[in-house]
Amino acid sequence: MHQVLFLPEITCNIFEFLNPFLSEPEGSHQPNPLRLWDLAVVATTCHALSGPALDVLWDTQVCFGPLLMCMPPSVVEVRNGDYYGPDEDQSVLSCDEPYFRRSIHLIQDPSPSDLLRMLPYARRIKRIGSPVANYRWPLPELFSIPSHIINWLLSAYPVDIFLPRLTHMSCPEFVFLVGMGNIKDISFAPLSRSNLTSFEVYPEFDVKVEGWPLLSILVNDLPQLRTIRLGVSGWKRSMHMLYSEAIAPLCLFHNLEHLDLKIYGQVSGGPGLAGLQMFPRLQKLKLSSDTDFVASFLIALQSTVLHTLDVNIGGSPSAENQPEHLGHRRLFSSLRCLTISSDFCFMMLLIEAIHSSVVDSISLDVPLTFDEQIVRALTALISSMRGWASSLRTITIGRPGIILPVDDEVCGPSHPYFFSIEDLLVFSHLQHVILDNLVISLDASVCKKLATGWSNLVEFYFNPFSAEGLVTATVDLGSLATFARHCPDLSHLQLGVPWDTTELPVLDDETLTILSSRPTRSACMRISVDGSSFPANPKAVAKFLAAVFPGREIKIILFASFCRKSLLEPSNRWYEVVEWLRRSQPSSLEFGPCYRTQLCGVCRFGLQL
Numbered sequence: 365m366h367q368v369l370f371l372p373e374i375t376c377n378i379f380e381f382l383n384p385f386l387s388e389p390e391g392s393h394q395p396n397p398l399r400l401w402d403l404a405v406v407a408t409t410c411h412a413l414s415g416p417a418l419d420v421l422w423d424t425q426v427c428f429g430p431l432l433m434c435m436p437p438s439v440v441e442v443r444n445g446d447y448y449g450p451d452e453d454q455s456v457l458s459c460d461e462p463y464f465r466r467s468i469h470l471i472q473d474p475s476p477s478d479l480l481r482m483l484p485y486a487r488r489i490k491r492i493g494s495p496v497a498n499y500r501w502p503l504p505e506l507f508s509i510p511s512h513i514i515n516w517l518l519s520a521y522p523v524d525i526f527l528p529r530l531t532h533m534s535c536p537e538f539v540f541l542v543g544m545g546n547i548k549d550i551s552f553a554p555l556s557r558s559n560l561t562s563f564e565v566y567p568e569f570d571v572k573v574e575g576w577p578l579l580s581i582l583v584n585d586l587p588q589l590r591t592i593r594l595g596v597s598g599w600k601r602s603m604h605m606l607y608s609e610a611i612a613p614l615c616l617f618h619n620l621e622h623l624d625l626k627i628y629g630q631v632s633g634g635p636g637l638a639g640l641q642m643f644p645r646l647q648k649l650k651l652s653s654d655t656d657f658v659a660s661f662l663i664a665l666q667s668t669v670l671h672t673l674d675v676n677i678g679g680s681p682s683a684e685n686q687p688e689h690l691g692h693r694r695l696f697s698s699l700r701c702l703t704i705s706s707d708f709c710f711m712m713l714l715i716e717a718i719h720s721s722v723v724d725s726i727s728l729d730v731p732l733t734f735d736e737q738i739v740r741a742l743t744a745l746i747s748s749m750r751g752w753a754s755s756l757r758t759i760t761i762g763r764p765g766i767i768l769p770v771d772d773e774v775c776g777p778s779h780p781y782f783f784s785i786e787d788l789l790v791f792s793h794l795q796h797v798i799l800d801n802l803v804i805s806l807d808a809s810v811c812k813k814l815a816t817g818w819s820n821l822v823e824f825y826f827n828p829f830s831a832e833g834l835v836t837a838t839v840d841l842g843s844l845a846t847f848a849r850h851c852p853d854l855s856h857l858q859l860g861v862p863w864d865t866t867e868l869p870v871l872d873d874e875t876l877t878i879l880s881s882r883p884t885r886s887a888c889m890r891i892s893v894d895g896s897s898f899p900a901n902p903k904a905v906a907k908f909l910a911a912v913f914p915g916r917e918i919k920i921i922l923f924a925s926f927c928r929k930s931l932l933e934p935s936n937r938w939y940e941v942v943e944w945l946r947r948s949q950p951s952s953l954e955f956g957p958c959y960r961t962q963l964c965g966v967c968r969f970g971l972q973l
Contacts, residue, residue: 375416422488429507467508493534511549534564552585562591575609597628627653637664652676677706694719705729721751727760762800789817811843815850823856858892884915895922898937906944917950
């Protein structure tokens, strides 16, 4: 075995790629063939690999079930649940199915030696809950565990020795469905002596006490928390208590740095946020609720160090219900990253209220509209933020969903989603420009203006494929060379250029000299193409790409509005392009995000289209 594999840092990094819940395979259109069992096999090969493999294997657990099952069968009993019918296959667990199939029970008191069986594995656990990485394959089994067993597990051994690496724990919102006991019966106090700093919980409204008592319990048991993800739900008659019974206890976490707060339902009137110490040390905030609550929360927020704000407004409030007072505020002088998904009126009010000269990233999900002036007004507002001219590096604007076809005469500036991209040239330091489901007038001259105006460009993603027939684009392959020439750091480009042409542009000597002088060890060049159209001459396309990006690794990414079975066949001409490229430089084929979407029948269920 090579000496480098004796370094735990190296082997752990390698093994993380074997754990699909830590590192998903990029661009794969098939589920990862590797399973956690492969890591377990690696852990039995030799002593040098055992430790790092076990560290990665036990890093993330969806529940405490596997840990309890380390004790002998004379102590632990696993019982089948009664949720599924007798004819259902209980061996298959889908990737989005939260329900528990089996439950774990103690049939006798564990001895000290039984506890020691868990210790080598418990001390490796960093996260209890859903995996961090996006996944498209079955989750490990989720067990129902009674609350008294959880209490015993957390108190049976000094937690700083038993779970020294644990930093995150989540209590899923569906625990009340499976009879594991009331979550309020769990004492988290032993974890106050641990390194736990992140907690995710979705408490249910308690009708008896008319509130969410779990939040007050967490304040007493886990005062060290720095990150909280909280979802509060209740009936309409209970939402008037939101401020006093949920927000007030939450504000007692004075050292909170990251808050992800989701309020289900419309918030009724109440005592409001007056008098509360609203998170003075908060650095990251993700807020999902209705317009009135979000506006009040943002105005009351006392943090002067907030650098990341993500706002999601549910529904489409009428113009008369908009919080006009928000636009007259000067908020968040330290903000660097802004993400908004809301109606246009609230979106523009919030952008106007941001009083920061260091914003380097803005992401906007624009809603449905038929008013051709709205997107134009939003573009003008963003361009007028002169304080962002020197700081803005990333801009993402998109509209989720598919734009329905309309008559040809409304294409262009009169279309409701027409976006004047040249207005963004005031931000000369942009590195990432991502425009999705918008209508843009793009031709060779505009491409040259963009390439010369954004010399630091790293990524330019323009997706016209979900709006075929709407985008007034006349982009040719010469624009690809234009961006490559003027943007030396470019590593991802999608323009919607036609690849089925039989005549490819000839590069002039000056352009060839500039391109050939670039270092060949630059970052991998990712070129996104329409997966439903194929190059007429794969060899010529490969030769052209090799001339534009000489010596660089080239990854061709197939994008399509829907999965097409033909894309998976070896006869695809993009495979031929890659094979020709590999004769001069590294190259590979990758499948676009359609192949990882939750809405795609091919990805999730293997349907034949």
